[in-house]
Amino acid sequence: MNRRVDETHLTPPLLEMRQVTQTYALSRKSLIGARPTLTVLDKVSFDVRPGEAVGLVGESGSGKTTLTRILTGMEKPKQGHVFYNGADIWAGDAERWRNFRRSVQVVMQSPRSSLDPRMRIGLSLLEPLRSLRIEGDHVARVHEVLDQVGMSRQALERYPHEFSGGQLQRIAIARALMPAPKVLIADEPVSALDVSIQAQVLNLLKDLISELGLSLVFIAHDLSVVAYTTSRVSVMSAGKIVEVGKPLDLFTRPQAEATRNLVGAILTVEAGLAGNALA
Template identity: 40%
Template structure:
């Protein structure tokens, strides 16, 4: 069972009644057992896309297909059973677990109906065990756990419905470095063991590299590039991807200062014409005033005029900016 996003557009009303397009025509597919990493800077629309994909908000245009059927946006009514296989792990584990309920009770809520009444509790403990939470702490309240433990509990809760697709929206951003690694390893393990598809959303390209099979890079509501992760790192097909890679501080001999990107992310209410990355792009040319499409580039696709005829892009942008 896969998750398919088709031409998703998310619009909201911004200041002065103008319509802001947070997401502008994004298509993605998450296959079982595969991790799709979605990377972008703040304000690029990746969180809006995550909320559309999980049905928490409604797309202005486009469709979300889960197992070939459209996903109904979440209303105050009960969620249809066939959609329960699509689950989400939220950014902040402190607010995604009810502070006033014991964690086993919160997990019991999602146990499928076919689990016999007598084994429901052991079923819940099994899920907790999967993420490395001991059964003897299952009766505790969320405040009795650390952030990393809570996020693993939140993952266990998502597993209770036996999901086939998980959407993880910045699941480790709120955590300490050492808990980050625990949670990331837990998620990767689950994808492999349970054949779950995962959309892993993060601002941290280096982290995504460790877990994603495919990485999609988003800029101002659109996909700039999508490619197998290894290729994205070794042969980025979009100057924005190169800039993101070059901006990551590295620990290595003679590591210089990371390369900064000129300018700032433009206001989503006022997106440049043509290629949205044009004003900051070190390779911008006249061609870029026309809007690029996602053209095939090696094993992936890139929305850049440079690759249109099949040219390769220098790994680093030219001028350092202070």
């Protein structure tokens, strides 16, 4: 009998955290004794393979933001390693670092905070190419990316305040796509949007991953949103990965308490919307 093998999981990770621990020094309570520290990540391992869409979900304070900062090179871990394409990003030369910065891009929760309100959209889209010293036809690249996210070229002369939240998130995605990255990290990309707009942005991300062959890391606190977009999900709690599995398995057979709480929250909301919460 022939069994179909999932080739994605046979491919080495494109972006990987291995046994990462991150701590922060706290204020001294007295002049005597060691300075206290806070452990935010505790020996966390996490990876995404080429063309794969993976999710990271957890409650507020679980460590998702710190993991994102380390995964994107914004912070150096106290212990452990971050690898891109098999190479430690903190152990190479300047060229390796530039390649990493071009290859891994982030879409943040609030597009208004990631776009300069004084800068026209056209200049905002050009900024990553200039800061990363990427050569080529920049105007053609801007037009290409606008088409990919479904925005017209009229947007180039306008300012961020002239757009709706959904339109701004499309522009933020376009900005992240400008350097032609291999990995897109979406950090709570729809939590600030109206429910009616969330599905549009989620569908856009799914289409981009499929059409461009990108790897996606989707980070959120809502398991249902992550499940819609990804094929493998890690559940985070108190600075640790407590469970990893396919979305359907996590929904139907959650093992960790943190996963059960996330599933329970979704089911409670759905029951309320159906008018059954007070029955």
